[in-house]
Structures are given as structure tokens and as C-alpha cells.
Amino acid sequence: xxxxxxxxxxxxxxxxxxxxxxxxxxxxxxxxxxxxxxxxxxxxxxxxxxxxxxxxxxxxxxxxxxxxxxxxxxxxxxxxxxxxxxxxxxxxxxxxxxxxxxxxxxxxxxxxxxxxxxxxxxxxxxxxxxx
Numbered sequence: 001x002x003x004x005x006x007x008x009x010x011x012x013x014x015x016x017x018x019x020x021x022x023x024x025x026x027x028x029x030x031x032x033x034x035x036x037x038x039x040x041x042x043x044x045x046x047x048x049x050x051x052x053x054x055x056x057x058x059x060x061x062x063x064x065x066x067x068x069x070x071x072x073x074x075x076x077x078x079x080x081x082x083x084x085x086x087x088x089x090x091x092x093x094x095x096x097x098x099x100x101x102x103x104x105x106x107x108x109x110x111x112x113x114x115x116x117x118x119x120x121x122x123x124x125x126x127x128x129x130x131x
Contacts, residue, residue, distance in 0.1 A: 050093055057086040080126040084119060091116035
């Protein structure tokens, strides 16, 4: 008995042909080698620490800019360095999301790269242009 099969291989080309179904039963399928997964506890801790830094850093920058928390001597540290670090941290969060999950990977990757280059521009501004 023969039947026609069709499928997509890894390169995206269609493969089809006539296969003897009696011979299919004799073929053993090997499982792909299992790759070691990273420690999920460490990943969760990293995500939580990054989220805490982003929320805390944003709150400090906003309080300083909107309500004058701290004096003017902190302007460079808070409106410059901390702000730049929060923007780059947001880029890191987007890129980690892109590589952690397959769904919507392209969108998160583009978002992360866009925010990363924005962060680099902020660092350049803080280091070379701002008085």
C-alpha cells in the first residue's frame, strides 16, 4: 500500500512523494537532543530586579523633574545618568522578551533595538552635548 505525503522541511521547501506505509512502521524516529534550559529561578529573579530598577528609576527621575526632589546638584546624576540607564534598561527588557519567547519575537526585537539606539543617543547627549 502506498500513500502520498507532503510536508515542509526546515528550509521551507515542500517535499512530497510516494511512501510505502509498511516501511514507515519500521523506521524509528529519534528524538532531537534536549538542550539544557537556563535556570528559571534565575531568569525570574533577573526579570524582577530589572522591573524594580525600571520602576524605581522612573519614579526617582519623575519626582526630581516634576517636583524638584533633591537639589540642582543632582541634575546630572538623575536627569542624565539615571535617565539614560532607565532607557537602556527598557531596551534590555524588550530584547530579553524577544529572545525568551517565540511569539511576537520580531516586534519585540524591533522595539528593543529602537529603544536601544534611542538610549545610545541619550548617552551621547549626556556625555558630549549637555552642559
